[in-house]
Amino acid sequence: MSDRYYLTDGSHVLISGATGAGDEFGGKSVLANWWFAQSVGQGWHDLGLFYNPKGLNYVRGRTVHTLKGLAQSYRAGNRLFDYRPRSDVEAEHEAVIETLEQLPGRKIVVHDEAQSYQGSSKLNRALAQLGNMANASTPTDDIRSLVVTQRPWNLSEELRANMPLKVWVGPYGNEAEHFFNAERMAAAGEQVRANTGAYRWSVTDAGEFVETNPPVPEEFA
Ligand SMILES: Nc1ncnc2c1ncn2[C@@H]1O[C@H](COP(=O)(O)OP(=O)(O)OP(=O)(O)O)[C@@H](O)[C@H]1O
Numbered sequence: 106m107s108d109r110y111y112l113t114d115g116s117h118v119l120i121s122g123a124t125g126a127g128d129e130f131g132g133k134s135v136l137a138n139w140w141f142a143q144s145v146g147q148g149w150h151d152l153g154l155f156y157n158p159k160g161l162n163y164v165r166g167r168t169v170h171t172l173k174g175l176a177q178s179y180r181a182g183n184r185l186f187d188y189r190p191r192s193d194v195e196a197e198h199e200a201v202i203e204t205l206e207q208l209p210g211r212k213i214v215v216h217d218e219a220q221s222y223q224g225s226s227k228l229n230r231a232l233a234q235l236g237n238m239a240n241a242s243t244p245t246d247d248i249r250s251l252v253v254t255q256r257p258w259n260l261s262e263e264l265r266a267n268m269p270l271k272v273w274v275g276p277y278g279n280e281a282e283h284f285f286n287a288e289r290m291a292a293a294g295e296q297v298r299a300n301t302g303a304y305r306w307s308v309t310d311a312g313e314f315v316e317t318n319p320p321v322p323e324e325f326a
């Protein structure tokens with residue numbers, strides 16, 4: 106039915122979900138890990154970068170810590186990167202996006218823990234001006250964003266409005282309630298509630314429920 110068109114259509118994606126400890130919870134960053142690796146592996150995108158402030162070990166790609174390391178690894182032919190900022194998460198985020206803007210090709214970026222650098226001017230720019238859309242004026246502007254956060258309501262309305270695809274991962278609890286109400290998507294929320302479960306991910310597009318997917322393969326976790 107949906108053919109999972111949203112994996113390739115280029116729209117920006119907000120990934121959120123239930124938080125807490127325990128087996129039932131989590132799966133946001135793992136989903137993003139699968140999505141960006143898959144995008145490059147399948148040739149939908151030419152380059153993938155996972156901005157990884159938490160230093161998650163399961164993230165695919167070549168681990169780099171600096172712009173210099175990124176550039177060297179890129180010249181050596183790598184196209185999948187696990188970027189782990191060392192100190193100033195917001196300033197490094199800006200520098201990384203700026204670097205990607207200068208590289209050719211179609212790019213996909215995971216902004217993990219986005220609430221911890223939501224003031225980054227480049228997060229704003231990535232969502233408002235970059236992407237595979239009418240307003241991407243040059244080929245180097247083709248950067249798709251996957252924004253991962255456990256507190257989506259803390260992101261500005263403007264940022265959220267630029268992510269028509271909203272994904273909910275995991276069980277439906279108070280946070281989901283809060284999320285779907287804040288987005289004025291109560292009807293879609295009801296469908297998510299009926300279909301979700303541990304690590305399952307539900308896709309909504311422009312406020313409408315699309316479908317719920319099974320967990321991504323465990324080898325990405
Ligand atoms: N698809 C999956 N299959 C198997 N295990 C999974 C899957 N997704 C998540 N897990 C398990 O849950 C753990 C936490 O997942 P993840 O790191 O994606 O959480 P998160 O939602 O990003 O949480 P946080 O808000 O703390 O960043 C993983 O390390 C793994 O053990």
Ligand SMILES: [Mg+2]
Nearest residue numbers: 133134135217
């Ligand atoms: Mg995470």
